Amino acid sequence: MEKLPCKNTFDMTVHIVVSAVKEKLATGEITPDDLDEIEQALTVENSQVEAFCHSVHERCMSKSKLDLLVPPRTNAYGRIMVQPLERLFDKRHRRFSERQLANYFHMLSSIIGREVYEKNHDQMSELMRSEIRDHGSNFSWDSFYNHPEVVRCRLETLGAIAQAFDHFDQRMNWFINVMEGSAHNPEDGAGTLQFTEQQAKAFLSALFTECMDMTEGERERLQQYVGERRRKNIAFLIARLTQM
Numbered sequence: 321m322e323k324l325p326c327k328n329t330f331d332m333t334v335h336i337v338v339s340a341v342k343e344k345l346a347t348g349e350i351t352p353d354d355l356d357e358i359e360q361a362l363t364v365e366n367s368q369v370e371a372f373c374h375s376v377h378e379r380c381m382s383k384s385k386l387d388l389l390v391p392p393r394t395n396a397y398g399r400i401m402v403q404p405l406e407r408l409f410d411k412r413h414r415r416f417s418e419r420q421l422a423n424y425f426h427m428l429s430s431i432i433g434r435e436v437y438e439k440n441h442d443q444m445s446e447l448m449r450s451e452i453r454d455h456g457s458n459f460s461w462d463s464f465y466n467h468p469e470v471v472r473c474r475l476e477t478l479g480a481i482a483q484a485f486d487h488f489d490q491r492m493n494w495f496i497n498v499m500e501g502s503a504h505n506p507e508d509g510a511g512t513l514q515f516t517e518q519q520a521k522a523f524l525s526a527l528f529t530e531c532m533d534m535t536e537g538e539r540e541r542l543q544q545y546v547g548e549r550r551r552k553n554i555a556f557l558i559a560r561l562t563q564m
Contacts, residue, residue, distance in 0.1 A: 479550030
């Protein structure tokens with residue numbers, strides 16, 4: 321598996337430090353001053369190291385942006401989080417452009433954090449492959465969406481999104497800006513597609529549909545996977561959407 325540039329950099333740093341220490345040991349006893357010299361050479365206080373770190377950062381960011389563009393059909397976690405929105409992308413009554421999915425994925429990654437996003441991506445992809453192996457031609461996306469682990473992952477993500485909207489007006493403005501952003505930088509608000517307040521309401525209302533008018537069993541399921549604070553955040557977000 322290809323390593324991320326930042327992981328390669330960490331491995332390279334360890335290798336350089338160990339090599340430098342071995343080199344000093346080969347010539348005699350290593351002193352604290354020798355270690356200080358090695359530390360000084362590897363810190364970001366010199367222009368060569370700064371330039372290298374900047375280069376690696378740019379490559380990491382480029383890879384992240386490419387990952388966000390992976391279409392939901394081949395991205396199990398992406399597909400899970402798009403499924404509640406599918407009617408909004410129906411070609412007969414299209415409310416949004418599929419080009420805005422990359423912006424939506426950027427929003428998810430920004431709210432839950434890149435590490436959690438990647439963990440969910442990997443876990444749901446592995447679960448999807450396992451279900452396809454087990455069920456073969458009988459594999460069903462509808463059944464997959466109702467798998468307990470998928471439900472847990474989706475509800476936990478919804479809880480995180482709702483918590484992010486605790487300061488509703490500011491977060492709504494940010495969300496609209498992201499959805500209007502360019503593919504290169506979703507937060508620049510400089511894309512060619514419009515995203516109005518009413519579109520934002522329709523989008524979030526569809527995303528949180530399963531948390532509205534819940535049955536007793538659905539409420540118990542939500543309590544099982546989402547803590548009390550985030551359940552209150554979900555209720556608050558739905559109430560604010562209703563008022564728009």
